Amino acid sequence: MIALDQGTLFFAFPEIREQLRLLVDRHVQSVLTSYVLPGDRDELVDELGSMRPFWSLTRRKQEHLIRKARSVTDAEIEVLLRKAATVAAGLNTASPPQLTVKFQHPPRPPDDAKIYVFPAGxxxxxxxxxxDFPDTLPTSWLKQTAFLMLMNPGDPFLVRFTANYPFAVKVAVANVDRVTGEPPLSSLQKEPRNYLVVSGESKANGVKERSFVLSLDAGCAVNEQALADQKIGRIDFQICPLRVESYFSEEVAHSIPKTLREFFAWFVYGPSISAKQAEMEREHQAWQSDPLTDESGAIVLGRKFEDEFDPQYIDELLDLREVADWDQTQSRYCSIHLCDSSVWRQITGTNPPQPRLTAHTAQRLPKSLFIIREPFFL
Known part of the structure; x- marks a missing residue:
């Protein structure tokens, strides 16, 4: 399913959600067969005492775990396992596995003598x-293009991909593969790699959406002379999800304790692991908040978006998976034609939307406002 909502493209895969739910049910039932509660619960208490971190817990937590070992039932264990698997699989949110695409650019001021104030971001x-425009679009566009996008030739822009599930993304601009620089192939390949990876990130409370940003320029935007050419000015996307079985084995299966001892080790080792993860998260946030500087100490790059993945991490994800891990039979395809303002007006019958900016004379310019005289791009 591909949908457009307030300028954002949504590539949703609700069928993956249902497949994950079935795998969770099957896996939990399989694991439960190895959970046999002993008749003498002192055996479980002894197991707790044999775990060194148990003695580092507070007295209150120790007593709570001992009571749990003496009273826990099969039904309670099943509920906890299902909850853990549901969270690990990202089934605790309303959103299905999906990837969103946004196109962003720095606002361009009109070419006049005025000074303009832009909104942040x-x-x-x-x-x-x-x-929406069956009577004014070229026939070739109607057959192969899903959306129009307004863009002036020469303007730089970003494509921001955000996902809560692993996806391989192929991008072709004007019939050239954005990754390889060669004519695009119909399928994924690893050598040379012709796709990007966008993925969510597993957290203790579920799967967090993460972003990957690709910078492009609009040199292929369609003008009136090139209006009839269906290749010029087109961006083609292929969104391919990771196979459900691969995702489940990577992200979900290991989150379920396979034995009763591992089940209780969950609660014993959990606090120390959570503390270490919290410390790592604080260090990561501190690192993100620091600007990148060169040898002289000059700032060369500001703070990254909080949800943005590092390219190095993306490369690590690529190295871990083979092409066969991606389910190309479930791919979604979408094509977008870039139009300059004259073609946009010709097709839609409307004037291009204007940037949200305010003009000021130099004498009346508020001191606290951020001024941009020329477009910039980071």
Whole structure:
């Protein structure tokens, strides 16, 4: 399913959610067969005492675990296992496995003598479904293009991919593969690699969405002379999800204790592991908040978006998986034509939306406002 909502493209895979739910049920039932509660619960208490971190817990937590070992039932264990597997699989949220795509750019001021004040951040580029303009679009566009996007030739822009599940993404611009620089292939390949990876990140409370940013320029934007060419000015996406079985074995199966001893070790080792993870998260956030500087100490790059993956981490993800791990039979395809303002007006019959900015004379310019005289791009 591909949908457009307020300028954002959604590639949703609800069928993966249902497949994950079935795998969770099957796996939990399989694991439960190895859980045999002893008739003498003192055996479980002795197991707790044999774990060194148990003696580092507070007295209150020790007593709580001992009571749990003496009273826990099969039904309570099943509930806890299902909850853990559900969270690890990302089934504790309303969103299905999905990838979103946003197109953003720095606002461009009009070419006049005025000084303009811009809102903070990047602006999202407008998208419109081609089905809204069946009478004004070239026939070739209607057959192969899903959306139109307004873009001026030469303007740089970002494509921001955000996902809560692993996806391989192929991007072709003007019939050239964005990764290899060669004509695009119809399938994924690893050598040379012709796809990007966008993935969520497993957290203790579920799967967190993460982003990957790809920078492009609009040199292929369609003008009136190139209006009839269906390749010029087109961006083609292929979104391919990770196979459900691969995802389950990587992210979910290991989160379920396989034995009763491992089940109780969950509660014994959990506090120390959580403390270490919290410390690592604090260090990571501190690192993200520091700007990147060169040898002279000058700032060369500001703070990254909080949800943005490092390219090095993306490369590590690619190295861990083979092409066969991606389910290309479930791929979603989408094509977008870039139009300059004249073509946009010709097709839609409307003027291009204007950037949200305010013009000021030099004498009346508020001192506290952020001024941009020319477009910039980081």
């Amino acid at each position: 990047l602006e999202e580029l407008p998208l419109s479904p081609t089905t």
